[in-house]
Amino acid sequence: MPAASDTESDRSAGPDTVPGLGDAALERGGRTADGAGGTLTVRLRDLHKSFGSKKVLTGIDLDVRTGESLVVIGASGTGKSVLLKHIIGLMKPDRGLVEVDGIDVNALGYRDITRFRRRFGMAFQEGALFDSMNVRENVAFPLRRQSKLPLSEIYERVDGCLELVKLEGIGDKMPSELSGGMRRRVGFARAIALEPEIVLFDEPTTGLDPVTTAQIDEVILELLGRLDSTAITITHDMTSAFRIADRIGMLHEGKIIALAPPDEFRHLDDPRVQQFIRGEPDGPLANGGGTDRRRAAGASAEGKGSA
């Protein structure tokens, strides 16, 4: 049986530290220490991941530059979330390289990956807020666990984060009292509480109305502007992608099939890209293969007719 492990939990069996890898390398402030923009922040090479017989990633090659906002689009079930979880080390690839600022994420032992993750903030699809805590405690959680700040300063910072996501004064509310859009914004506040170098957004606008989507996009843009962080967002919302991206990549059948700045991306010749942008049912994309379905249905009807 293959020994590949799927979740980070299996790391505990591995070494705690990587020989020769200093603490500073894991925790340093990459965006300033690494200098000018254009330096590679995240490098994915030949990334493969399968679940049983289902191949999800089949050779991803992708570079994310320091300070840019990269949006990865793709249909549901194409492995966008899987890709994101590889970058932060929540999943291990079957094959390939995930490198962040020269650090091979998969070679990190348990303690190292824990310190390494302090450089990241991740906003989950539905917020993933802790039900048992109110909003203030949720946002304060990473600060309480990972910083040595006094409590008063932590709560000051929490209020600042909530203000950034335009949710002042809701600190005492429980997650169950919030709307979907508010929960996501609280998730953003929690993700940026430690001022991470890289922020990952997992489908930040899925299932929201257009106005709330626009508000969320504005919040993301403002956050990125203020924090000067690198952002990787996965979504299948094209309006949102064009609004927040510096570059857009499209994931299809386990590979990045297109990668370009928004204006260029909009005019790419690839029919798969065009079908996705326009949201058309007919076209070359397998999952939306209306033409194929229609053809198949026609053939079936003809078959029945001739019989």
Next chain:
Amino acid sequence: MSERRGAVGVEEVHPEGVAPDGGAGEEEGPRFTLPAPVEHMFTELGRFFLMLWRTLVWTVRPPYDWRQLLRQMVKVGVQSVPVITLTTLFTGAVMALQTFTTLRRFHAESYVGSLVALSMVRELSAVLGGLVVAGRSGSAMGAELGTMRVTEQIDALEVMATDPIHYLVVPRVWATTVMLPLLVMLGNALGVLGGYLVSVVLMGANPVAYSENTFKFMDLNDLTSGLIKAAVFGLLIAVIGCQKGFYTTGGAEGVGRSTTSAVVTASIAILISDFFLTKLLF
């Protein structure tokens, strides 16, 4: 097992629900596979021991979250007092009722106290207490951690550099392991009280003779072995409950499955381990 974990991982970490069908799977040669129920059993056993091992490893690693531990002790211990009270009080009472009428036929009513006390202290308090806590707290752990898994809260913990075993499982396991023996001690006293009330008040036994006989044949080993059993049951309940929750897949339905499985598996584990513990301790 690792392959099965891989399959599980699809749903664990990929909310978009990558179905295992439809993929262009690689052609593989013939290979040895275990029958599904056997493989499932080994998977569950492996997960149990992995969870237990990681709990023990994380227990000694700082930071120590005393607040979480106390919170869980209140949830598992203090909040279980009413149900433990009712269960053990009435069990002691029913035992006295049954044995009194039976022993009266042999003019041996004076032994009712001993019989009730020994049964409660050596066996019934621990097993009944364990089953009640498995139903109450084991299910809650399965449901709580299961919900956290399917709503990505456990992923969020890991992303925020917090080990979920350390933060969620360690306090639950030690709270249950410590609190169940305390609940069982309470249960012992209440079971004996239940027997006393029925025998003396209802059946008219001599209160002095009854009290004397209650503790006549009991020694310290009877008490400690019951408490050791309770501690082991507590450990089993919490590890199984957390394990079921931690590996939940498949949304709300999966959480329901984990909750049921946490109670059923913990109850079976209590009954089976009770046999071996009894054999070992007496």
